[in-house]
Amino acid sequence: MKGLGRLLTNPNILLLSLINGIRTLTQNGLSTFLPSYFINLLHLSPWLSGVYLTIIQVAGIVAAPISGHLSDRHGRKRVVRMALISTSLGIFFLVFINIQWLFIVFWG
Numbered sequence: 001m002k003g004l005g006r007l008l009t010n011p012n013i014l015l016l017s018l019i020n021g022i023r024t025l026t027q028n029g030l031s032t033f034l035p036s037y038f039i040n041l042l043h044l045s046p047w048l049s050g051v052y053l054t055i056i057q058v059a060g061i062v063a064a065p066i067s068g069h070l071s072d073r074h075g076r077k078r079v080v081r082m083a084l085i086s087t088s089l090g091i092f093f094l095v096f097i098n099i100q101w102l103f104i105v106f107w108g
Helices: 002-008 011-041 046-074 076-096 100-107
Strands: none
Touching: 002 011, 011 046, 046 076
16 A cells, blocks of 8 residues: 555656546547547548548557557657657647648548
C-alpha cells in the first residue's frame, strides 16, 4: 500500500495518466460520433462512411508496430512528444481547411 501511495503522488505518473485519459476520451469520442458526422453533416452515404472508418482503423493498425519500433529505437518520450505535437498541429490546421478527403487521410 505504501508503494501505491507513492505511485499516486508521483507527478510524472499523474501527468502520464492525464494525457492517456485525454487521448482515450478523444479516441472514444471519435469512434462514437465520427459516423454521425460523416452521414449527417458531410452527407456521405453509410457505405462511404464505413469505408472511411475502415481506412482510419487500418491506418491505426499499421501505425502501431511502426510507432513501437520507433519508440524502441529513439525512446518513448520522443515518440510520444512528436505524436502529440503532430496530431495537435494537424487538427488545428484541419479546422481551417475544409477538405473532406484530406480530413480522412490525415486522421487515418
